[in-house]
Structures are given as structure tokens and as C-alpha cells.
Amino acid sequence: MVPITPLTVVLFATIVIGVAATLTAWRARPEPGSLPLVAMLAGQSWWSTCLVLQVQATTLQAKMLWVDISWVGVVVIPVAWLAFALQYTGRDEYLQCRYLVLVSLVPALTIVLALTGEYHDVFYRESRLLVQNGSLRIHRTVGPWFWVITGYTYLLGLFGGIPILSLLSSDARPFRGQSFALLLGTLAPWMSNVFFLLGFYDTSGLDPTPVAFSVSGVAYLAAVTRFRLFGASPSPTHRARRLVFTKMHDGAVVVDRHDTVVDMNEPATEVLGVSPSDALGSPATSVIPSYDTFPAEGALSTPLSIDSDRGVDRYDVSVVPIDDVHDRPLGRVISFHDVSDILRERQRLKVLNRVLRHNLRTEANLIAGYADLLADGDDGQESRLIKERTQRIIDVGDKGRMVVELFDRDWSEVEPRDVATLLDSCVTDVAAEYPEARVVVGDAPTDASVSAVLKPVVLNLIENSVEHNSADVPWVEVSARVVEDTVEIRVVDNGDGIGDYERRVLAQGEESPLEHGSGLGLWLVTWGVDIADGSVTFENRQPSGSVATVRVPNVSVPAETHAR
Numbered sequence: 001m002v003p004i005t006p007l008t009v010v011l012f013a014t015i016v017i018g019v020a021a022t023l024t025a026w027r028a029r030p031e032p033g034s035l036p037l038v039a040m041l042a043g044q045s046w047w048s049t050c051l052v053l054q055v056q057a058t059t060l061q062a063k064m065l066w067v068d069i070s071w072v073g074v075v076v077i078p079v080a081w082l083a084f085a086l087q088y089t090g091r092d093e094y095l096q097c098r099y100l101v102l103v104s105l106v107p108a109l110t111i112v113l114a115l116t117g118e119y120h121d122v123f124y125r126e127s128r129l130l131v132q133n134g135s136l137r138i139h140r141t142v143g144p145w146f147w148v149i150t151g152y153t154y155l156l157g158l159f160g161g162i163p164i165l166s167l168l169s170s171d172a173r174p175f176r177g178q179s180f181a182l183l184l185g186t187l188a189p190w191m192s193n194v195f196f197l198l199g200f201y202d203t204s205g206l207d208p209t210p211v212a213f214s215v216s217g218v219a220y221l222a223a224v225t226r227f228r229l230f231g232a233s234p235s236p237t238h239r240a241r242r243l244v245f246t247k248m249h250d251g252a253v254v255v256d257r258h259d260t261v262v263d264m265n266e267p268a269t270e271v272l273g274v275s276p277s278d279a280l281g282s283p284a285t286s287v288i289p290s291y292d293t294f295p296a297e298g299a300l301s302t303p304l305s306i307d308s309d310r311g312v313d314r315y316d317v318s319v320v321p322i323d324d325v326h327d328r329p330l331g332r333v334i335s336f337h338d339v340s341d342i343l344r345e346r347q348r349l350k351v352l353n354r355v356l357r358h359n360l361r362t363e364a365n366l367i368a369g370y371a372d373l374l375a376d377g378d379d380g381q382e383s384r385l386i387k388e389r390t391q392r393i394i395d396v397g398d399k400g401r402m403v404v405e406l407f408d409r410d411w412s413e414v415e416p417r418d419v420a421t422l423l424d425s426c427v428t429d430v431a432a433e434y435p436e437a438r439v440v441v442g443d444a445p446t447d448a449s450v451s452a453v454l455k456p457v458v459l460n461l462i463e464n465s466v467e468h469n470s471a472d473v474p475w476v477e478v479s480a481r482v483v484e485d486t487v488e489i490r491v492v493d494n495g496d497g498i499g500d501y502e503r504r505v506l507a508q509g510e511e512s513p514l515e516h517g518s519g520l521g522l523w524l525v526t527w528g529v530d531i532a533d534g535s536v537t538f539e540n541r542q543p544s545g546s547v548a549t550v551r552v553p554n555v556s557v558p559a560e561t562h563a564r
Contacts, residue, residue: 010211011052017217018045024221028230033088040080041220044189046073048210054138055206060129063138064117071114075107075149078156081186085160089167089234103156110149137206150197157190167234175234177227185219188212251315251336254322257329259284259291271306271315271336284334294334297321303339313340364393402456403524411531416449416555419480419487426458427478430466434474437466442479448487449556450532457528460521461491461548469495471544482554489550497540498522498548525550 022041028034050070057063082103086094113123126141164186167179192212223229245252251268255261261279269276274287285291289306300317307313315336322330367390423441431439439462458478465476476493525548529536534552541547 007206007211008052008055010214011048011055014048014210014214014217015045015052017214017221018048021217021220021224024224025230028224031230032090032092033084034230036080036084036087037220040077040084041217043073043076043080044210044213044216046070047077048213051206051210055135058136060127060138063129063136064127064140067138067140068114068117071111075110075153078153078160079104079107082156082160085163089163091163106149106152110145113145154190157186161186170234174227178223178229178234181219181223181227181229185216185223188215188219250338253279253284253288253334253336254331255284255334256331261287262331268336271313271338273306273308288334294319296332303343304336313338314343315339364390367393399460399521399524402460403527406453406456406524406528406531411451411453414452417452417455418446419448419450419489420444420446422450422455422458423478423480423489426455426462429459430462430476433463434466437469437474437476439466439476439478442477444480445482445487447556448480448482448554450487450489450552451555453528453531454489454550454552457525457532457550458489458491460524461550464521464525465491465493465495465546465548469493471495483551485554486551487554489552491548491550492541492545494545497544497546498538 018041022038022045025034025037025041029038047070050066050073054063054066054070057066079100083095083100086092110123113120117123122143122145124140124146125143128139130137130139161183164179164182167175168183170176170179189209189212193207193209196207196209220229245263246265248265249267251271252265253261253268253272254263261282261284264272264276264279269279272279272287272289279287288294290304294300294317297319299319303314304317305312305314316339318335318337320333320335322332324330367386420441423444427439427441431437462476462478466474469476471494474493474495476491478489478491480487480489482488525536529550529552532552534550536548536550539547539549
């Protein structure tokens with residue numbers, strides 16, 4: 001019986017570690033990469049087991065048998081490693097059956113050649129027993145196929161290491177730890193095998209690679225347990241980034257630095273009316289209308305018009321440059337955002353604005369004039385009602401016009417308004433229109449500013465407080481204060497209050513035929529505050545009246561303060 005040597009003990013420990021890592025990976029199925037990792041660890045354990053049995057064998061035939069059988073595990077390892085790397089990093093589109101069969105052809109042929117070695121010398125040319133350091137060792141002169149499978153193994157290892165290596169620069173700490181542990185576990189046996197083949201150390205003819213599998217097993221166990229190999233997986237990342245491009249609603253075209261179309265998503269084919277087979281590889285000028293007018297970076301100044309089956313569609317075009325790690329240009333991504341509906345809606349708003357501004361007001365003034373003529377022939381009651389209703393039409397028209405202007409104007413380009421000045425201006429305008437009301441300004445900060453959109457908002461709040469007020473002397477007070485980086489504007493009145501019904505409609509954010517507000521004023525307030533990135537609340541006060549509180553950013557405070 002061959003005595004147990006320190007090498008045998010180390011190999012047994014390697015097998016135990018490998019089996020433990022294999023079982024741990026098996027329990028993680030069906031997590032991405034779990035089954036290929038099981039196959040790779042099983043291959044390592046098989047190779048280590050065969051080496052133990054080879055060392056313990058006492059005849060040339062027995063040693064040759066275990067060497068030949070060990071190739072089953074040897075060739076499984078690189079194929080499983082490549083499959084693991086691709087599946088774990090989300091590149092499983094390359095793991096289709098035909099690709100796996102293609103990659104496995106050389107390993108499969110290797111096993112056949114190893115098991116039929118007695119009939120040829122393609123794998124091993126000569127085998128004999130030697131006594132080295134008191135132990136029987138097998139010495140085999142390798143044939144050409146040995147170097148073929150060795151080079152092929154290293155090639156698969158390199159291809160598998162590339163996607164894992166990319167995770168070292170990930171912003172996610174678990175992915176960096178996982179990739180480091182995986183690369184360590186793979187490099188240890190690979191480097192050990194390289195040093196053995198180059199003759200860097202004397203191992204009495206034994207390939208020490210299985211001994212290095214102990215390092216692999218520990219590294220893989222650390223990846224699974226310490227760095228949550230199957231608890232925090234990067235597999236969705238690669239596919240998700242591709243899905244963002246292919247499934248996004250906007251059309252997107254990728255051109256290289258020579259302005260050749262190299263990729264495009266499905267919406268882009270619909271926008272441009274071309275098929276990928278016709279567009280890819282073609283000059284961008286022949287695929288994209290007015291391509292020569294596009295900026296090197298940023299947005300096209302005016303919408304791009306493209307003919308379609310529906311007529312002429314309009315698109316906002318933006319260009320994003322693509323650079324390599326050295327900031328050298330590689331190409332550009334050109335996106336097309338359909339704004340046809342937005343522009344048509346803007347056109348409708350302009351028409352509505354004209355109608356509300358001119359036609360409706362003109363007709364209402366004519367009705368009011370005829371009502372004055374009727375007043376001479378009756379007691380004045382009917383004409384008074386006509387004039388009241390006419391004034392309501394005029395008020396609705398004015399509110400509608402203000403709503404149209406609210407959305408039609410780019411408020412970000414309007415200078416912010418000083419809070420105190422804004423409140424004084426609003427109070428002055430309302431007091432001039434409603435001289436019977438008492439409208440006053442309370443406390444107001446002199447060092448705070450708000451978006452200019454707050455002018456129509458506050459103006460409508462004060463007007464609403466006066467108009468819906470049955471008190472003998474309508475009273476409204478508007479004040480403001482600064483709370484950290486926010487300006488809080490309060491409009492307090494002694495009127496009839498805002499009903500629960502109105503507040504509920506505003507809270508829902510939409511109207512229905514059966515449930516709607518009484519006018520446009522409060523909607524204008526809500527939409528204006530939303531444009532200013534603020535909020536508004538309404539409360540009733542005792543014994544009568546209401547309190548409207550508007551909270552908006554203090555634009556005199558730097559933007560990064562709001563972000564915090």
C-alpha cells in the first residue's frame with residue numbers, strides 16, 4: 001500500500017473545499033451562473049481526485065488510466081468558466097445551444113483522444129514510470145494535441161475573464177469584491193499550470209494545478225458568502241442597458257466618428273422609414289434628413305420635420321457624443337423625440353387663447369351693451385341679471401386666457417420676482433378692481449425671491465377671496481415668510497371658505513362630468529404652483545373665511561441647497 005504523503009493530504013483538503021464550494025453553488029440555483037459554477041467546481045474536484053488516485057497507483061497502466069480520465073475534468077473547467085462569466089454578467093445571449101456545442105467540440109475531441117491514446121500518439125508519444133524522491137512517478141512525452149488543448153484552454157479562460165474583469169471598476173462594492181475573488185480563484189490554478197509547463201519548479205513530473213484548486217475553492221466560497229455572489233448579481237445590468245436602447249420610446253441612431261450608421265433601435269426605423277439592413281453601414285446623410293444641420297452636441301434648435309404616412313411629423317433632436325476612456329471621439333447617439341402632438345396642442349392653445357381673448361370678450365361686451373338698452377324698458381331686474389351673467393362669461397374668458405398664457409410661457413426664462421414687491425403689486429391690482437374690499441399686505445421678507453409664475457397665482461388667490469365673499473366688507477390679508485429654503489405665502493380672508501367639494505376635486509387632480517370645480521381660478525393656482533415646484537393647501541378658518549398657503553422654493557438660495 002502506498003503511504004499517505006503530505007501531497008495526498010493537501011489534495012484531500014482541496015477536494016473537500018471544492019466539494020463544499022460545489023454544494024454551496026448548487027443550492028444557489030437557479031441564480032445566474034450557479035450551474036456553470038457547479039460544473040467548473042465539479043471539474044476541479046474531479047481533476048484533484050484523479051491526481052490522488054494517480055499518485056496512489058503503483059503500475060504504469062493504472063497511472064495512465066487516471067491521467068487520461070482526469071482530462072474529463074480538465075476540459076470541463078474552461079468551458080464552464082466561460083459559460084459562468086457570460087451568464088453571470090448578463091451576456092447569456094451567447095449561451096445558445098449551438099454556441100455551446102461549437103465551443104465544446106475541441107474539449108470533446110480531447111476526451112476521445114485521451115481515452116484512446118493506446119491507438120495513437122497524437123496526445124502522448126511515450127509513457128514510462130520513474131522513481132523520483134522515493135516515489136513512483138509517471139513521465140509522459142506530450143504530442144501536438146496536448147498543446148492544442150492547452151492553448152484552447154487558456155483562450156477560453158481569457159475570454160471568460162474579460163467580462164469579470166470589467167466588474168472591478170463597478171460602482172457597486174459587492175461586484176468589485178465578487179470579481180476580485182473570482183479572478184483570484186481562476187488565476188491561481190492557471191498560473192500554477194503555466195509555471196509547471198514552463199519548468200519554473202520541479203514537481204517530480206506532477207502537475208500541481210489541482211493543489212492550487214484549494215485557493216480557488218476558498219476564493220469562490222468567499223465570493224458566495226462574503227460578497228454575496230448569488231445575492232447581488234450584475235447579470236441584469238448588461239441586458240438592461242441594451243433594453244434601454246432597444247425598448248425606449250424615442251428613436252435612437254448610433255453613428256461612428258465617420259458619420260456612418262452603426263446601430264439603431266426599432267422606433268428609429270419607424271421614424272426614418274428605413275429597415276436596419278438598408279440603414280446600417282450607410283452614410284448618415286442618406287438615412288437621416290437634414291443630418292448636416294445637426295450640432296456636434298446638444299439639441300437641434302428647431303423641431304425636425306419628417307414625412308410619414310400620417311403627414312409631417314415633428315421631432316426634437318438631441319445629439320450625445322460617445323468618447324473612449326481617453327476622451328477621444330468614437331461617435332454619437334442621435335435621439336428623436338416625437339413632439340408632433342405637443343406642437344399640435346400648442347397650436348390649439350393659441351387658437352383657444354385668441355378665442356378667449358378676443359371673440360368671447362367681444363361678444364360678451366355686446367350682450368352687456370344690449371342689456372343697458374333693455375334697462376330703459378323694465379324695472380332693471382332682467383338687465384341686471386344679464387349683466388351679471390355676462391360678467392361671469394368675461395371673467396371665465398379672462399381666467400382661460402391666463403391659463404393658456406400660464407402653460408404657453410417658459411417661466412424659467414423670466415426673472416424671479418422679489419416677494420415683497422410681488423405681493424404689493426398683486427394687492428394694488430385687486431384693490432383697484434375691487435375698491436369696496438379691504439386688501440392689505442402683512443409681513444413680507446425683503447431678501448427672498450420666487451418664480452415669476454407666482455404673480456398670477458397670488459393674484460387669483462386674492463381675487464377669489466374677494467369674489468367669493470359675502471361679508472359686508474370683504475377683507476383679505478396676504479403675507480409671506482421664509483422657512484429654511486422655502487418661501488411660504490399665506491392668503492387669509494373673512495369670506496365664505498372653500499368647500500370640501502372643491503378641495504376634493506383639486507386633490508384628485510382631474511374633473512369628471514359629475515364632479516367638477518366651479519371655475520378656473522383655483523385650477524390656475526394649482527397648476528401655477530406646480531410649475532414653480534411648490535405646493536398649495538387650503539384650510540377654512542374660524543369663525544369664517546379661508547387660508548390658502550403656498551410653499552415654493554426661495555430662488556435666491558443656491559439650487560444645490562434645495563437639492564439637499
